[in-house]
Amino acid sequence: MSIGLSGMARSFLVATVLALAGCASAPPSAPAEAPEEPAPATAGFTPAELVGLQRCSNLAGEAFLMATFKLQGLPLEQARDRHAGRSTDTLSALESVYRSTFGSPWEFSKEYFRTCAQRSAGIDSMTRLQTPTLCIWNLDVALVARNQAQAGQPIESVRRQLGFSSSESEEIVAGAYRTQRPARDYAADTWNRCLGITPGG
Numbered sequence: 001m002s003i004g005l006s007g008m009a010r011s012f013l014v015a016t017v018l019a020l021a022g023c024a025s026a027p028p029s030a031p032a033e034a035p036e037e038p039a040p041a042t043a044g045f046t047p048a049e050l051v052g053l054q055r056c057s058n059l060a061g062e063a064f065l066m067a068t069f070k071l072q073g074l075p076l077e078q079a080r081d082r083h084a085g086r087s088t089d090t091l092s093a094l095e096s097v098y099r100s101t102f103g104s105p106w107e108f109s110k111e112y113f114r115t116c117a118q119r120s121a122g123i124d125s126m127t128r129l130q131t132p133t134l135c136i137w138n139l140d141v142a143l144v145a146r147n148q149a150q151a152g153q154p155i156e157s158v159r160r161q162l163g164f165s166s167s168e169s170e171e172i173v174a175g176a177y178r179t180q181r182p183a184r185d186y187a188a189d190t191w192n193r194c195l196g197i198t199p200g201g
Contacts, residue, residue: 044128050197052121053132057139057191059093060113061184064140066097067105110136135194141169142190145176146183168194 045053069079076098083094093112102108113136117123141162148158155177162173172190179186191197 049121056113056116056120059116060109060136061139061187062090063093063097063112064105064109066094067108070097109140135191138194139187139191141172142187143183145173146186149176
């Protein structure tokens, strides 16, 4: 899996963005702009496919953080130590990150999700995966914004440094500063809302 920068912005957020993940080094570079806002799309998937997509969305969020660690120079052995005791799926994601070549954790996360969805949910159509893939971008924005909020960084800094114009992305950032949910839980909530999923429903 090889992913280019594709014009991704090189401005960096403050170093505390990954505090929840236990990493004090520099956070991921910001995407140049938000994608088009998707419409809820659960009607297009079977219950079994939704289960697979949910699993892949969780792993894509983990892959986003892992890809950031790798780009910051964290060696594989140290990354393995950080994730010792995690699930087989998570450890497999870690190995995939360190085998791959990419320039942006944002793009890697989306590509990882698409590949996972093809294998785990049996969804080969890129058209069917378009909205879920856009929802992964929202999930990653939620991870960044909530980590920033938990670290005490001002919301204006996050808005300025992400530099997007999407009203949906703006609401994700604002919500990150209203909620008390941990970053990973808030990111999962954001994914569910984007795709129109009611947890437990």
